[in-house]
Amino acid sequence: MKYLTAAAATVLMGFSLTIGQTTARAEVPPPVPPISLAPPAGFPQGPNPLQQWIDAHIPKPAQIVPRAARPAPGNVPADLTPLWHAVQSAPTGDPLFDSWPADLERYAPGDILETRDVTGTAFPMLLFTTGTTIQRATLIKFRTTNSSGAPSIGTATLILPAKAWTGPGARPVLLNATAINALSRKCTTGYVLAHGLEVPTGQDFSPSPTLWAAERGYAVVIPDHEGPLMSYAEPTVAGHTMLDSIRAVRNFAPEQFGQSRFASTGYSGGAIASYASAVLADEYAPELTPYLAGASFGGLTTDYRAFAHNFDGSYISGFLLTIALAIAREHPEILGLMNHLAEWAATSPVKEICSGSFGGLGMAPVPFEAVANIDKPLDSALAEEIFDRLNLTGRKSAVPLFVYHGLHDPWIPVSGAERLHREQCALGVAVTKNIVGGEHLLAYLSSYGATTEWLDQRLRGVPATGDCGGAAGAR
Template structure:
């Protein structure tokens, strides 16, 4: 796309967005407020947006690697992707992945000189891995992850343990991933800090554990898509275990993550039995905090409120793996999704929604969260009927304004009822402070699992 045209279109889109937002606040004119008799047809406001703003001009593009789309949808799918990083390990789509095993290493690169100074612990080596994985709908895909190995030799029993540290990437741009940042040394955003709020990686390295940091949003940066996250995480473990001369064939692995990272750890625990059953005796536990367990509940609580920017970003990210969403984006949403917004990092997502933009302004169907396509996506991404393959440590801030505490409590009760050893902690504070207050207990629990200590449970 011509970026001068894109900038002009984005300015027009923002003008339409501002007008639409004001219309919601003060009431729309009667001609726009009228609904068509057909309840599935766009509302007057939605028709007004598309009438005022033409669709963005998009160049023709090939069918995406995750399925066949119409030429128009294929062009839009390519346009909403994160721009390339310039590094082939993140950008290049490998050939013949259908003949590779899940977790098979495609490429690896030593990044010790760049990555080690970013970690406040003695690092022996850091390796960036690219491996075969699976897209949300089952098509061959790939993943990337960084393996950090301590400088000191492991003197404990068995192989050196590995902590799988799922960072809260929460971003739309490939340059925001921990793998890219550790490989290139760029740090222009708070989300790129390896231990931004808690010293998870450094603490593990100081204990002698290796740390595996997956880029769990996958190559399309599908923020919060649990199937993609689980498959990338589990395939990263497979990749580490299968590396030539690997010292991790007999190692214990444990998962940890908070908020967006908790989605990855939770999903990996729930999908392990189906997707990677050979890892059932390898992964010894998962600790997760600030977790979204019910996408429908959280989407409705974010819609049109202070967290609306996060919801809109998640919908765009989901469309990259579930392209049928694209058909329900209006012209305004198409302009924004094909603008530099598709490359932002996590700290920009909240401010994007500060004015409380409802999802309906970006859709061409009324009540998009109650639509057939929403029902389909919620069903595909709901793991509520799954049983964890590993013991769980669940913690949540008691006064979390973003994600209801009740979801974490229900997850604990449900998994206990299914026979999963579990521990639950309600932490003081809100969503951000809950990470800091919950970290010590979660890390101690993980430390015990990686040492092979008996698994505690507080299920009654």
């Protein structure tokens, strides 16, 4: 039972990694009945011997769940509702992040729900973490749309730099999609800038795109692109949040940003958001496309199916399983495939981890079969359906692209970036490709100069030509 031992070790590790994190102040909620799940209907494969042994020897968890900020959305099956509530991150204690308007449906995407001046906390945080000095920081809460098309809430922080804009026209704006990579609502950039560093979380990369933009007089928007459910790696949520952040900023200060050019950038987890905003813009926010100057991203995975199969049970399996939990918050059908061990893990302090704790979870190689209740879960009909929902390939970007990647990236093969470049070129997009030396983290540093040069030209209105014909594109 080596897989069981490894899986149990990962659960215990998740508890130890989160000891000491601040717990939100909330009323003691009423208990809910023990979670009881059976393999979903329509799946011919039942549990294999390992899964039968796990469920026979590990009891179902009985949960005391944090009081939900809102009822479960309509796409959560009734029998999974208790578990869906149990796997959510606890409320932050700040109503701006926790509360949902009762009449959210009457608002349009990008409509502002609430704002707060957070300069007092954001200034020292940005100075300490990135070296950026600012004039003002405003936290904006707005209406957006979740992955199933239902109204949702989003948050983003608008940063006005200390340096004045002296160029022609309106001040340009950079959307910096930081690699939040977290399950807790307290790990978002917006919460950290509004409250200070309460939890061990990584935010911006170094050197920082925020610092680079501020030094040129550009405004910066940092969206909390995982959405209110902290659904890390869900591309539709990320893309919608990015685009509605632009709408919200234009609504907040139309005299300053109504005619501004916007460009986005993101690496690794942030790349998902920058890429998704580019390919979803035409269908979700067509009125914005005249103001969208370009999108850069690196270290991006677009093939979730291949990623899951390649690293199932590997040295980063804990990371992979955490992503599956995050996506299950938006696609709750996944919860129906959990066995008792998975239920314990998903409702444990693991659900509150930040990016600083992700690495340790991969030390024990745990395959999906050790936490599922059906044999070969990655080959199931539901898995195929989820992979299809998460797949944005084949959609044409509404803006020029700068795609960069590390030649020796051990997690995400460079072939994915090459394929994306070919695909978008064939669709008529001006794409610049920048394949650099190094693995996943060094590739960010290796491409930093070329990436920011490309962004600078886009934000200043220089047309992009791309390198689809083989020659070097506009940089």
